[in-house]
Amino acid sequence: LMPPEPEWLDLNGLMAKIELNGKTGANYLDVKRLRNLVEVPALAHLLVNVEDGHERRDTKPRISREKIKQEGRQPYTTFRGIIHTIVFPCVLAHHYLDLVGSQYHSTCVPHLSLFDGDQPLLNIYDEDLAYPKLGAPSCGAVVGA
Numbered sequence: 001l002m003p004p005e006p007e008w009l010d011l012n013g014l015m016a017k018i019e020l021n022g023k024t025g026a027n028y029l030d031v032k033r034l035r036n037l038v039e040v041p042a043l044a045h046l047l048v049n050v051e052d053g054h055e056r057r058d059t060k061p062r063i064s065r066e067k068i069k070q071e072g073r074q075p076y077t078t079f080r081g082i083i084h085t086i087v088f089p090c091v092l093a094h095h096y097l098d099l100v101g102s103q104y105h106s107t108c109v110p111h112l113s114l115f116d117g118d119q120p121l122l123n124i125y126d127e128d129l130a131y132p133k134l135g136a137p138s139c140g141a142v143v144g145a
Contacts, residue, residue, distance in 0.1 A: 009034070011122060014082045018120040020089040025120035029078075029110060036077045037065070038101045041142060047080065049073075049140025052088075053097050057135035061109045061127040064136035065100040073138040075101035078110045078122070084137065085112050085120065092120060098136040100127070 008031075015025035051073075056064045068075045076084065081099040085091060096113035104110055108124040111134060115121040125134065 009079060011078075011082075014079075014086070015120065015122050017086045018082070018089055020092060020114070020120050021118040023119040025085075025122065026115065028121065028123045029104060033104055034078060034102055034110065036102050038074055038077060040077060040079070041144075043144065045142050045144045047074075047139035047141075048143055050084075051138050052084070052091055052095075053135030053137035054095050055135065056098075056137075057095055058130050058132045059135070060130045061098040061100045061111075061125065061134075061136060063130075064098060065109075065127075068100065068136060068138045071138075073140055074142060075099075076137045076139070077101040080139075081110070081112050081137065082122070089120065096131075096134045098125060098134045100136045103127075 011027040015027040018025035076099050078099050081097050092114050099110040102110050104124045109127050111125045113121050
């Protein structure tokens with residue numbers, strides 16, 4: 001899969017590919033309000049040394065973004081979070097994903113969670129609020145770009 005720029009993403013189509021608990025994902029975002037905060041290669045690439053965000057739970061998304069960058073890691077964008085969840089939907093059964101490599105409006109980040117405890121959902125969360133079940137995934141390197 002090629003990582004398209006945010007405005008080219010079919011968020012509804014991508015979320016429909018996430019299946020968990022017999023339900024497919026739903027999208028509540030307008031792609032026109034979404035932007036990446038990290039550079040995304042135009043070519044196919046592989047993320048290595050992935051951390052799924054479990055260790056960053058209950059941390060404000062803004063703080064997670066800063067710490068991830070200080071550690072020399074790259075935060076997940078919306079596209080990367082959706083792809084991760086398509087491949088590993090069970091991650092949402094353990095914790096939700098703050099996608100701090102992207103921003104929605106000026107003070108929100110996209111996040112992947114479960115609606116009513118069982119339907120995958122793409123929505124937004126305030127970057128200055130911490131929630132025990134939300135954590136920011138990241139990778140140590142991007143290979144092949």
